[in-house]
Each structure stands twice: as C-alpha cells, then as structure tokens.
Amino acid sequence: MSDNNVTIRDNLKEVYSDVYTPEVLSTLSALAPFNRRIKEVMTARMQRRAARQQNQTRITFLDPASTIPGTTITVQDAREGNFEGSVIPADLKRQWIQGTGPAAKPNTPVENSIRNVAYALLSGADGWMFDGEDALGQVATMSLDNQRNLKLAIHKDPLFLTVAARVSEEINWWSTSFLGRDIITDWEKQLDFTTKIFRARGLHLDDRHVRDTDGVAMAASLVDATLYVVNNYKALQQAGSSIVLYLPKIQTAEEAGVWSALLDALETQIGLESGTVKVYVLVEQLEATHQLMEIRAALGKHFVGYNTGRWDYINSVSDAMAWDKTFINPNIEAITMTYGYMRNYEDRVRRAVNTPDRNGNFALWQGGMEPNIPVGSEEGVSASMKKAIAGAEREQREGASGKWVAHWKMVHIVRPVWEEIGEANQLGREFPRLTYTQQDADGLILIEPAPTDIRGARNLLSVALQYGNAFGQGMQAAALKPADFFGNDDILYLMEDMATGEIRLSILWEWAHKGAILTENDVETGTKAGDVFTEALYERLRDEEYEKLLKAGNKDVFDSSKTTTLPIAREIADVYMLSEIKPPWFIDLLNINLNNLDLDVAKDRIRLYMDTLTNEGKRITENLDF
Structure with a gap:
C-alpha cells in the first residue's frame, strides 16, 4: 500500500485500519521528509563512534562558544539556562511512581493482550510508560497491536472496560493476600488516576512495516510518535490529560533538536499549539551526560524531565570505552547507582534538572528502574522488597521526584516512600550548577574496584x-x-x-x-x-x-x-x-x-x-x- 510519501507492507493498512487512519497516513506522509534527517544524524553518530575507536579518544564536552546544530541556541546559553523551557503540566507534577511495560502480548487475541493496559491503569501508579521500545516485542505486528490497545484503552472502548472490570478483581485478590487490603475501590474512577505516557523507539531503530518514498525503512521514532499522538490526542485532551512521550537513546543535543523539530511539525500538522506534546528524556548515553543542559534547551517547550535509566547507561559507557584496554566493568551486580561513574552520572542529571530556564522553570527527575517482582519464597521476597525500598529511599533523598517499577505489583510497595514524605516533587531543590572540567569528564568513566569472577x-x-x-x-x-x-x-x-x-x-x-x-x-x-x-x-x-x-x-x-x-x-x-x-x-x-x-x-x-x-x-x- 502506498500513501504519497509512505509505503506500508502487505495488507496491514486494511488489517490495522483503526491504527493507520486517514489522519495518521496523511500525517506520516507529511512528516516523511524527516526520515532523511534522522538517517543523517544516525550516520554522524556511527562516524563519531568509529573515530573514537580509531583515534582512541574519549567523549568531550562541547565548545561553549558553539551553536547547538539545528538550533540558534549557543552552548553557553543552554548551560546558563538562557532558553525557554516548559511549565510542568498539572498531571505530571506528582509522579511518585511510574510503571513501565508494553501494552500488548505476543501472538495473543486483543481481549487477552489488552489486559496489560488494564493492569497498568489500575495499578495505582501515578504514571505508566507504555513501552514501544525496549520492553515491547517486535515479532509479527506487535508494534501495531501495542498502538491498537492503547487507542482502545484511552478511548474507553467497551471491550477494554469489560477487561478492566475483570482485572480489577484479580488485582484486589492479589493485594488482599499480599498487602492485606484492596487496592481498588472504584475501578472506573481508578482508570483516570494514572497519567498515560508512551515511549517511542529510538532514532537508531527502523520501523518494520513502513518505508518512505525512496524505499528506505522509516525511522521507528517517527512512526511511533505519529501513530500514538495522532490516534490519541483528541481523547487525551478531552479527558484533561497531557500528551506525553518518553524519548530514548538520545546521544546529543543535535539529535534532541531533530526530535524537537519533528514534534513541532507534528503539532503543526494536526493543529496543536506549539509545545503541547511534552517529553521526558531517558539519560541512557554517556555522550548525553556531557550535553544535558544543551539537550534541555534543544527540546525547549517540549521538555519536562529526565529519567536515570541504569542499564542502558552502563552499556553506552562500555561501548564508548571499547577501545580503552584499561576500562573494564566488574560484575553487573556491583554496578549500582552508587558505583563510580554511575553516581557521577546521576549527580549531573539532578543538577541539570534543577537549573532554571530563563523563566524560572525547573524540570523533573524520575529515578531509575526497580526490576524486582514480589514472587518467590517468603524469605526471598522479604529481602528483595527491603532492597527495593532502600533504593527508593536513597533516590528520594538524592532529589528524585519519583521512580520507575517494572511490574504493577511493585507500585504499592515502593510508592509509600514518596507518599510518606508528601511532597509532590522536588522541583527547584538547590544543587550546584554543572561544571565542565576534566575532572567532571573523568568522573563519568570512573571505574572502582569490585568483583570480577x-x-x-x-x-x-x-x-x-x-x-x-x-x-x-x-x-x-x-x-x-x-x-x-x-x-x-x-x-x-x-x-x-x-x-x-x-x-x-x-x-x-x-x-x-x-x-x-x-x-x-x-x-x-x-x-x-x-x-x-x-x-x-x-x-x-x-x-x-x-x-x-x-x-x-x-x-x-x-x-x-x-x-x-x-x-x-x-x-x-x-x-x-x-x-x-x-x-x-x-x-x-x-x-x-x-x-x-x-x-x-x-x-x-x-x-x-x-x-x-x-x-x-x-x-x-x-x-x-x-
């Protein structure tokens, strides 16, 4: 199937006509020229990587006198907060716990697959990042099943409501046995509690179903953002909800600027006011920690916060230092958020979000992932839950406004850490401004002694x-x-x-x-x-x-x-x-x-x-x- 600037494989346009709507197709067609720009910055990314390996060089900070590519903002202005950021929308001001996970299951009928969404929205999480990237399988047409399920849920389709009613009973059955109480008293009201957030795939990935007019695979980020926003913006706005995305794997402010331009064009195409689409950015790349204020500035009115994702960040440091024979990570269990380069990374993020823009706006810091699940022996669960709570308490003390959990059962175990403090967020908590010294750069690749066995x-x-x-x-x-x-x-x-x-x-x-x-x-x-x-x-x-x-x-x-x-x-x-x-x-x-x-x-x-x-x-x- 071809629609001006895009081609969709096989008969998917007909099978997923509820996802590939006329408005979606016309918007995809209008935004298709961005595919070339995305491919250009991804080529540049690979060239930088190759040059580092060949020349055995480290990532460095930007020249403060330079301009962020694709913008008119100087690096120095970005660092000083001399740019226009975003006011935090009401439904994002308190995000003590955000759950993460996909909205679909592999090879499963809709009524079973959509249970993922019901569990998420009935979990009691302040927000749920429905994942189109790291946690979403991509076999067959799962990316489209994910979009379909989100649309059904956000529009409160009768099928979704029927499933949600059943899931609410299952959640209460579990919570009564584990917590000694019901989590849900009014399941229909509970569905409106959790802020819906979507994580698009990163700029480095291609969509499996769409090509542009040149026959080049369409960037998955472009497709994901378009499908989610176009299919759901009206329903979200009618419900008084923000339109929120998580953006993964950004390495540079230039790449953030590409995202910003793409979102601006998307808003223009469907008639939304500039800056309506809000974004969190996952700080998952070593290069990004050298450009945090610059990334904030490049995303401007779209940007609301950062998330400190532990695992991807470790991978990026390892990859950036692949040429250095002296850089060797220890056992993965040793690389916690208080380890060497990890604590320096986290410190830079919290200092970046609590630097105000020119209008005095701060940004949010959402803490990292809690991967534990309360399933196992009584002793094993007890030990793991203590560890999870201790980790949340540490992040709260350090300045995070909330954190992530990977399973809905963890929401009511970890959320009390922030609930007991009672502060909606930690916006504006004072930390020193970022500095850009050799010592700062060294800290971001700091290896400390730990077991390697x-x-x-x-x-x-x-x-x-x-x-x-x-x-x-x-x-x-x-x-x-x-x-x-x-x-x-x-x-x-x-x-x-x-x-x-x-x-x-x-x-x-x-x-x-x-x-x-x-x-x-x-x-x-x-x-x-x-x-x-x-x-x-x-x-x-x-x-x-x-x-x-x-x-x-x-x-x-x-x-x-x-x-x-x-x-x-x-x-x-x-x-x-x-x-x-x-x-x-x-x-x-x-x-x-x-x-x-x-x-x-x-x-x-x-x-x-x-x-x-x-x-x-x-x-x-x-x-x-x-």
Whole structure:
C-alpha cells in the first residue's frame, strides 16, 4: 500500500485500519521528509563512534562558544539556562511512581493482550510508560497491536472496560493476600488516576512495516510518535490529560533538536499549539551526560524531565570505552547507582534538572528502574522488597521526584516512600550548577574496584542467552534469572528488557577482549584469582550455561524454543563475543532475525550484518523480510 510519501507492507493498512487512519497516513506522509534527517544524524553518530575507536579518544564536552546544530541556541546559553523551557503540566507534577511495560502480548487475541493496559491503569501508579521500545516485542505486528490497545484503552472502548472490570478483581485478590487490603475501590474512577505516557523507539531503530518514498525503512521514532499522538490526542485532551512521550537513546543535543523539530511539525500538522506534546528524556548515553543542559534547551517547550535509566547507561559507557584496554566493568551486580561513574552520572542529571530556564522553570527527575517482582519464597521476597525500598529511599533523598517499577505489583510497595514524605516533587531543590572540567569528564568513566569472577560471568552469560531467546519469542520484557537459580525461590526473577540484554554481552566482551583479571578462585573451572578471562574460558562457560538451558523445564525455557530461537540466540552471542569489532547494538542482531526460526538463515543474516559493519561502517536496521 502506498500513501504519497509512505509505503506500508502487505495488507496491514486494511488489517490495522483503526491504527493507520486517514489522519495518521496523511500525517506520516507529511512528516516523511524527516526520515532523511534522522538517517543523517544516525550516520554522524556511527562516524563519531568509529573515530573514537580509531583515534582512541574519549567523549568531550562541547565548545561553549558553539551553536547547538539545528538550533540558534549557543552552548553557553543552554548551560546558563538562557532558553525557554516548559511549565510542568498539572498531571505530571506528582509522579511518585511510574510503571513501565508494553501494552500488548505476543501472538495473543486483543481481549487477552489488552489486559496489560488494564493492569497498568489500575495499578495505582501515578504514571505508566507504555513501552514501544525496549520492553515491547517486535515479532509479527506487535508494534501495531501495542498502538491498537492503547487507542482502545484511552478511548474507553467497551471491550477494554469489560477487561478492566475483570482485572480489577484479580488485582484486589492479589493485594488482599499480599498487602492485606484492596487496592481498588472504584475501578472506573481508578482508570483516570494514572497519567498515560508512551515511549517511542529510538532514532537508531527502523520501523518494520513502513518505508518512505525512496524505499528506505522509516525511522521507528517517527512512526511511533505519529501513530500514538495522532490516534490519541483528541481523547487525551478531552479527558484533561497531557500528551506525553518518553524519548530514548538520545546521544546529543543535535539529535534532541531533530526530535524537537519533528514534534513541532507534528503539532503543526494536526493543529496543536506549539509545545503541547511534552517529553521526558531517558539519560541512557554517556555522550548525553556531557550535553544535558544543551539537550534541555534543544527540546525547549517540549521538555519536562529526565529519567536515570541504569542499564542502558552502563552499556553506552562500555561501548564508548571499547577501545580503552584499561576500562573494564566488574560484575553487573556491583554496578549500582552508587558505583563510580554511575553516581557521577546521576549527580549531573539532578543538577541539570534543577537549573532554571530563563523563566524560572525547573524540570523533573524520575529515578531509575526497580526490576524486582514480589514472587518467590517468603524469605526471598522479604529481602528483595527491603532492597527495593532502600533504593527508593536513597533516590528520594538524592532529589528524585519519583521512580520507575517494572511490574504493577511493585507500585504499592515502593510508592509509600514518596507518599510518606508528601511532597509532590522536588522541583527547584538547590544543587550546584554543572561544571565542565576534566575532572567532571573523568568522573563519568570512573571505574572502582569490585568483583570480577566466574559466578558473575555465568550470570551475565546465562541471562544474555535467555534474553536473546525471549526476544525471538516476542517477549522483550521477560522475568529471568541465571540458570543455576532455577527452582530456587529465594532468588527472585527480575524483569529484564533489551537494555539488560545489551549490557550483559557488552561487559563479557570487555572481559574477553581486554583480558579482565579474575578476583576470586573458582573450584568448577579451576581458575584462580589473578587469572585472565579468555575467549576460551568464555567458550567453556557458554557450552555449560547453554546445556543448562536445554535441560531446563518449560517454565524457564520454552521447550519449543530449544530447537528454534535458543540456537539463534547462542549464535548471536557467539558472533558478538568473538568479534574483534564490537557490534554497536545487540538488538541489531536480534532484530534482523525476528520471525526467523531457521539457524542457517540466521547465520547468513548475522554474517551480512557483520560484513556490512566491518567493511562499510554501517548497521543493517531494516526489516529483511519487507
């Protein structure tokens, strides 16, 4: 199907006519020229990455006298707050707990798939970030199912209301047994409590169903934002709700400026006042921490706040420092928000949001993700919940206005931390202005001594393999734990998404290619403290951890996946780990194998990707089945 500047594959325009409405199609067509600009900044991103690797250089701060590309704002003005930001809308002023998760399930009828939305909106969360990116599977037409479900829920379709009534009973059944009380007294009223927020896919990803007039895959960010905003802006405004997006994976103020221009054009196209669409930005990239005020300024009246997403940030630091043999991350469990470069990153974010713009407006800081789920033994759940509450208390003390949870059951466990304080937010809390010294830059890549051991390697590898498998099955958000703990209810499953998958292979790649020194003796492998982690050791652990997954029960590893997506996940992990050239994104290798269950086909696609990356410095991001 073609509509002026866009082509939609197969018969999806007809099957999803409720999503690809005439207004959506005309808006997509009008915004299609942005696809070229997005591709340009993504090419520039890869060129910067290649130059850093080749020249062995670190990321630096911008020249204060320069102008942010694509804007008229100087870097110095941005840093001083000499720009027009946003007043925080009423429904975003108190966001103590935001839940995150997709609005759809893989290969599931609407009435079952839409239960995700019902659980979210009845959870008691102040906001819910419905995910179109890291937690949303992309098999078949899941991105469109996600949009369909959100539209049905936001418009209070009878189907959604019927499902919500049933889900409210299930939530109260759980809360009565776990919390000793009902969470929901009036489910219809409760549906209006939670602010609806949507996370579009990052600029680095392509949509699987839409191409532009040149036959180039359409940037997923452009498609996601258009579909969500156009399909729902009227209903949201009629309900007195803000139109809010989360923007992921931004690396530079220039990229933020592209987003800003895209949102301006989208607002113009559908007749919204400039600055109506509000955005949070996930600070997930090392380069972004060098340009926080500049990103705020570039997004201007759209920008309301930052979120400190731990996992993606670790991955970006690892990737930016891939050339530096001295930069080696320890066990993932050691890299908490108080670790080395992480605490410096968090400190810069809180200082950036509490620097006022020219009108005295501050911005919000939404704290990081709580991945725990209260399911397991009494002892295991108790220990994990104490840890979750302690983490929330720390973020509240540090200045966060709220935090994220990865499961609806965590909302009423963590929310009391902010509820007891009673402050709607921490806007304007005084922190020193940002500085831009060499010491600041060094702090953003600060490695501190911590364990690097075989147990840590097994955990990284087991979950990486499981995650790749879950991705292929359509579950980009999955409750996982290392295979050695299957059947041990004292060790809880954690909600893992694409970000956690990325970092596990990224750290293992460092260990194998930079010669990480093990800090502990290990009886099973016979390694000693002081030994080097080698590729041969990786291969041994891979074989052992893979065998455990093949022997695992259907609860932990779907039996059907053991001859389909699991071997592909292993192949991807191997190619990533054994390549001298570090792939920029684990998700790229997974994406090109979506809906493919044939290992030989996967090997051909992986080889094509790596050859293209090595010889041309380019990523393959399009749907190879289009």
